[in-house]
Amino acid sequence: MKLGIIGCGNMAGSMLTQMLVNGFVQKEDVMASAYHEKRRKQLRERYGIAVTDDNVEVAQDADILLIGVKPQEYRNIIMEIRSVVKPETLVIAIAVGVTMDGIKDLFGKPVKLTRAMPNIAAQVGEGVTGFCTNFYVTDEDKEIIVHALESFGKAIEVAEKDLEVVSSIGSAAPAFVYIMIEALADGAVAEGLKRDLAYQFASQMVLGSGLLVRDGGIHPGTWKDMVCSPGGTTIEGVSVLEEKGFRSALIQAIRACVKKSHTVADQ
CATH class of the missing domain: 1.10.3730.10 (ProC C-terminal domain-like)
Structure with missing residues (x-):
């Protein structure tokens, strides 16, 4: 299971910490992108994972792609990576105010999409994450997603209309x-x-x-x-x-x- 992370800030980093601790992924199977060399060095030293400044490199090999950038950055990021994201890739988006329909439209093709809203307690494995999935996510896919989210706390499926609440x-x-x-x-x-x-x-x-x-x-x-x-x-x-x-x-x-x-x- 290869995990790609675009936007590995405090929240995604907290999630990654517990994913590694609980064995959901191994560090050699994780790649994260960061614009600044200082941040790439931090990620490399803290987690022992592969890092790059190329979002395409992260997206093209990921089985699970975690997008943790700011809502305003979603358009540019997705336009950059959409041609290399595989049909079977599970995309997990962490952002308020960005809908699944909006993200799918940016990709311009069917994509297995999950919106997830974790909280800072993920850092100690006691987070709570509300999530929803789109039509293309199968029951088998959802088991993988829940396993990932529950590696850092409790995961609760909700309707997308309730996700902002x-x-x-x-x-x-x-x-x-x-x-x-x-x-x-x-x-x-x-x-x-x-x-x-x-x-x-x-x-x-x-x-x-x-x-x-x-x-x-x-x-x-x-x-x-x-x-x-x-x-x-x-x-x-x-x-x-x-x-x-x-x-x-x-x-x-x-x-x-x-x-x-x-x-x-x-x-």
Whole structure:
């Protein structure tokens, strides 16, 4: 299985790390392209993979072709490689606002296409990736795709119309969580706790709470109610969050991300 990567930035690099760790591919079967020699050197030294500045070289031999460039770059990249992409190549596109129909039209021919939206937690093998496939992807192809995506976390198939929402809650929202962790730690530090301990407690709390929602089969509101004892400290804190619009702010933030994603490709 030969993996080609065009646009091996932070996200694609995180995916590649776990693909190698989990044995989905071997380093000798991976080739990535990068415009700058400095980046090619970094990829070569970090992963031990073949690197080039030629996108065509990457695309022509790939069984799976991962395209991780910015949405605005898709047209130029696909126009460059479309003549060498084989009918059996599985193309995985990582970009907001770029539709499968739009990508297929750029190729100008049938292509086995997957749109995937992973998140930064792929770096530690705990990512969540929403994905959708087009008509040309067979059941056998999809097994390969899921195997690839699950090498760095959980893969969930969704309708393409939902992919921008999935991207916002899965890929953008980690930034909101990091802000929350930092703020929680700041509050603890303000009350005298050492910062390193504050970050340990806050981050582990988020990890454990997420696992309970994911695996516990219980509505998150129910978990919240279980923690909030009558007249206790937790409900006091919850009342402050409600007063300050915490819930509403998160809702509005997700909706703002979705709105922005619909315009990114046109910028």
